Every structure is written in C-alpha cells, then in structure tokens.
Amino acid sequence: MQNKGYFISSEGPEGAGKTTVMNLLGVRLKDEGFDVVMTREPGGIMISEKIRNIILDNEHIMMDSRTEALLYAAARRQHLVEKVQPALDAGKVVICDRFIDSSLAYQGYARGIGVEEILAINQFAIGKTMPDKTILFDIEPKVGLARIEAHNNREKNRLDVESLDFHQKVREGYLSLVDRYPKRIQVVDASQSLQIVLEEVYNVIKRELEIIR
Ligand SMILES: Nc1ncnc2c1ncn2[C@@H]1O[C@H](COP(=O)(O)OP(=O)(O)OP(=O)(O)O)[C@@H](O)[C@H]1O
Numbered sequence: 001m002q003n004k005g006y007f008i009s010s011e012g013p014e015g016a017g018k019t020t021v022m023n024l025l026g027v028r029l030k031d032e033g034f035d036v037v038m039t040r041e042p043g044g045i046m047i048s049e050k051i052r053n054i055i056l057d058n059e060h061i062m063m064d065s066r067t068e069a070l071l072y073a074a075a076r077r078q079h080l081v082e083k084v085q086p087a088l089d090a091g092k093v094v095i096c097d098r099f100i101d102s103s104l105a106y107q108g109y110a111r112g113i114g115v116e117e118i119l120a121i122n123q124f125a126i127g128k129t130m131p132d133k134t135i136l137f138d139i140e141p142k143v144g145l146a147r148i149e150a151h152n153n154r155e156k157n158r159l160d161v162e163s164l165d166f167h168q169k170v171r172e173g174y175l176s177l178v179d180r181y182p183k184r185i186q187v188v189d190a191s192q193s194l195q196i197v198l199e200e201v202y203n204v205i206k207r208e209l210e211i212i213r
C-alpha cells in the first residue's frame with residue numbers, strides 16, 4: 001500500500017549523532033507545521049521496548065546471532081503495525097531512529113549471517129513498507145565510540161561492547177547498502193560539527209518534503 005505520510009529513518013554506527021540530530025530535526029519540522037512522530041528501534045512501543053531489553057541486556061552473552069536477528073525483526077514487526085504504519089496512513093512524518101538497514105549492517109554484514117537472509121526475514125516482518133528516505137550518519141567507529149565514552153551517561157549495552165573490528169564491519173556494511181539503495185540512502189559525514197550535520201540533514205529532508213507537499 002502507498003504511504004500517505006513520509007517515512008524517514010536514521011542509520012549509522014554507535015555515537016554517530018543520529019538521536020541528537022534527528023531530535024533537533026523533528027523539533028524544526030514541528031515548528032514548521034509538520035505533524036511529526038519520533039520513534040526508535042528496537043522499541044518505540046511497549047512490546048518492542050521489552051524485546052529491546054532482552055536483546056541489549058549485557059547478561060545475554062550467549063545469544064545466538066540468528067536469535068538476535070529474529071528478535072530485531074519481531075520488534076520491528078510489532079512497532080510497524082502498532083505505531084509506524086498507522087502514523088503513515090494518517091499522513092504524518094515518521095522519524096525512526098534505526099530501521100531495517102541496522103539489521104542488514106549489524107546482523108547481515110557484521111555478524112556474517114548474510115544480507116540476503118536478513119532481508120528475507122525482514123521482508124516477512126515489514127512487507128512492502130520501506131523508508132522514503134534514510135540518512136546514513138557515516139563516521140569512523142572509533143570516533144563514535146569515543147563520543148559515547150566522553151558524553152553519554154548511558155550504560156554500554158551488549159552491542160556497544162563488541163570489538164572495534166565488529167563496529168568497522170558495521171560501517172562497511174552500511175556503506176555497501178548505499179550501492180544497493182542509492183536513491184533512498186543519503187550519506188552524511190557525521191564527523192562534522194553538530195550544526196553542519198543538522199543543516200545538511202535538514203536540507204535533504206526539506207527538499208524531499210517540498211516535493212511531496
Ligand atoms: N556532530 C557532533 N559532534 C560532536 N559530538 C556530537 C555530534 N553529534 C552528537 N554528538 C554527541 O555524541 C554523543 C552521541 O550522540 P547520539 O546519542 O546522538 O548518537 P547516536 O548515533 O544516536 O548513538 P547510538 O546509536 O549509539 O545511540 C552525544 O553525547 C552527542 O551529544
């Protein structure tokens with residue numbers, strides 16, 4: 001089914017600035033009169049937040065990679081039917097912190113399960129609903145992880161504490177997705193100042209929203 005709203009996802013390695021920038025973008029779009037729904041994955045609604053806790057809990061070191069991939073897909077399915085799709089059907093702008101590309105980059109590429117296999121289980125989970133535009137916050141994993149160390153008070157989760165080699169594969173995985181989805185994925189150099197990154201993201205999204213409005 002064709003969306004009436006507009007679906008934006010943000011993607012990238014840990015500490016790239018996705019949450020900070022997209023929150024600022026959301027505020028700006030709301031000020032301009034857009035009806036915006038901010039959400040995140042895994043999570044965004046009660047069932048998916050519970051699944052998030054299971055996936056990211058540091059105690060669950062024995063979790064099998066395919067179990068992990070299925071849990072992300074299950075959380076995505078419930079979030080989509082309960083929150084994202086109804087908002088799109090109502091004509092809203094949905095800004096989602098991470099979506100399917102996270103699974104393709106982390107589970108498909110970095111965990112080594114394979115992008116095609118992860119795509120297949122996610123197609124089962126989400127049907128035809130894909131983001132209209134995805135902003136890929138590209139950054140050296142070392143820089144992103146250092147930002148988290150320096151600024152965030154949040155506890156490091158089970159994925160944060162993976163090796164630097166894993167996080168480098170995540171970045172490579174993301175960059176390989178740009179070739180697969182060149183129209184949808186827009187890469188932004190997230191190592192720049194917050195102000196510049198925000199302006200670049202705003203300009204991309206504003207241009208898209210003007211086209212559909
Ligand atoms: N362009 C920037 N330059 C320097 N610091 C930044 C920039 N953008 C965000 N930060 C800081 O980096 C930290 C991580 O940012 P943020 O939580 O937005 O990243 P994220 O991509 O959402 O991370 P994660 O995926 O791990 O949740 C925050 O303390 C934030 O203030």
Ligand SMILES: Cc1cn([C@H]2C[C@H](O)[C@@H](COP(=O)(O)O)O2)c(=O)[nH]c1=O
Nearest residue numbers: 041042072098099102103106107159160
């Ligand atoms: C949606 C999704 C997420 N992940 C990973 C990426 C991060 O390490 C965590 C989510 O936490 P954050 O606060 O957004 O950084 O989960 C993943 O591996 N696969 C996915 O599909």
